[in-house]
Amino acid sequence: MPFRISRLGYVEVKVLDLDDALDFYTNVLGLRLVERLGNKAYLKTWDDQLAYSVILTESDTAGMVRAAFRTVDPEDVDYFERKLKQYEVPYEVIPEDYKRGKALRFKTPSGHTFEIFNEIEIPGNYLPKESPDPWPRDLKSDAINPPKIDHTLITAPDPTKMIKFCEEVLEFRATEYIVNNEGQPIAAWLYQARQQPHDLAIVPGREAGMHHFAFHISSAQDIFRAADIMVMNDVKIDWGPGRHGITRGSGIYFFDPFGNRIETFGGYTAYLYDPGAKPIVWTEETMGKGIFYYERKLVETFLTVYT
Numbered sequence: 001m002p003f004r005i006s007r008l009g010y011v012e013v014k015v016l017d018l019d020d021a022l023d024f025y026t027n028v029l030g031l032r033l034v035e036r037l038g039n040k041a042y043l044k045t046w047d048d049q050l051a052y053s054v055i056l057t058e059s060d061t062a063g064m065v066r067a068a069f070r071t072v073d074p075e076d077v078d079y080f081e082r083k084l085k086q087y088e089v090p091y092e093v094i095p096e097d098y099k100r101g102k103a104l105r106f107k108t109p110s111g112h113t114f115e116i117f118n119e120i121e122i123p124g125n126y127l128p129k130e131s132p133d134p135w136p137r138d139l140k141s142d143a144i145n146p147p148k149i150d151h152t153l154i155t156a157p158d159p160t161k162m163i164k165f166c167e168e169v170l171e172f173r174a175t176e177y178i179v180n181n182e183g184q185p186i187a188a189w190l191y192q193a194r195q196q197p198h199d200l201a202i203v204p205g206r207e208a209g210m211h212h213f214a215f216h217i218s219s220a221q222d223i224f225r226a227a228d229i230m231v232m233n234d235v236k237i238d239w240g241p242g243r244h245g246i247t248r249g250s251g252i253y254f255f256d257p258f259g260n261r262i263e264t265f266g267g268y269t270a271y272l273y274d275p276g277a278k279p280i281v282w283t284e285e286t287m288g289k290g291i292f293y294y295e296r297k298l299v300e301t302f303l304t305v306y307t
Helices: 018-028 075-086 159-168 220-232 287-291
Strands: 005-015 032-037 040-044 054-058 063-071 091-094 103-107 113-117 148-156 173-179 185-191 200-204 209-217 237-243 250-255 261-266 280-283
Touching (some): 005 018, 005 148, 005 209, 018 054, 063 209, 075 091, 075 103, 075 113, 148 261, 159 173, 159 185, 159 200, 173 287, 209 250, 220 237, 220 250
Parallel strands (some): 005 054, 063 113, 209 261
Antiparallel strands (some): 005 063, 032 040, 040 054, 091 103, 103 113, 148 209, 173 185, 237 250, 250 261
16 A cells, blocks of 8 residues: 655644744744734744644634645545545545645544645745755754654544544554554554654544644754753643653653643654554553553553643
8 A cells, every 4th residue: 555645744723822822832842933824823843844834823722723634646635535535524625725735624533623735835944955054053042943743642532433544544554552452442653654653643532632742853862952941931841751662752741831732752763663564562551651661650641631
């Protein structure tokens, strides 16, 4: 089966105050403001090629509005339109959006809004195209500055059904599962084309819930630097710095000022998944160690606090 989804393109999240959100996302996280339009702001990580990575929308609640996945080729959008019809999934064709072309928008069995698109402006990263330095020289010295958006983890009241939907309709592939005593997957880490642990993860929880969205961090040293910056700015840390057994990655869970959980995630260079390999399986009994490797048990907020 060919790869048809290349990556998580962007996420749109709700914030309670756009001015406060921009202060946090640009000055603490270090994202760059592409443009502010009405109650929305479009932001970009410094090493992302696409027009934007995150959309912030002012609202009266926090949480996820949508997650958008970019296809490998333009014709893959038409392919997934046929798949949605085949599985009788209601969808809308959105002709265009900010700096983006046609997209398919639909609800998943978990209640989330997903989009599939290909056409989008690609201004490139913030490095020169000839003989670039390893990072931009004008990065904020006191910000985290993640290079790229990485993945999102969502919650589902029937995670087994949602996992099956993502595998059959959207053709995601699992790198790792948590299974119950009947052998049914109750959590999954899913990817398509990129050689990394996951673009999307699913765990049990409420309908349309966002557990977190994550930015890639290049090294363990950068993760500890991120933790220092969070403490310096009184950012509420949920967990970490720590290590996941699942994905073998290291990270920090923390909250923006409105309760949206974010992760700085990386350090998984030893985990370059071979598409021919079978998924790794964790049981309910080993789930705590799988998610929080050093603690070997679930942190209380993992399955109880999300937007």
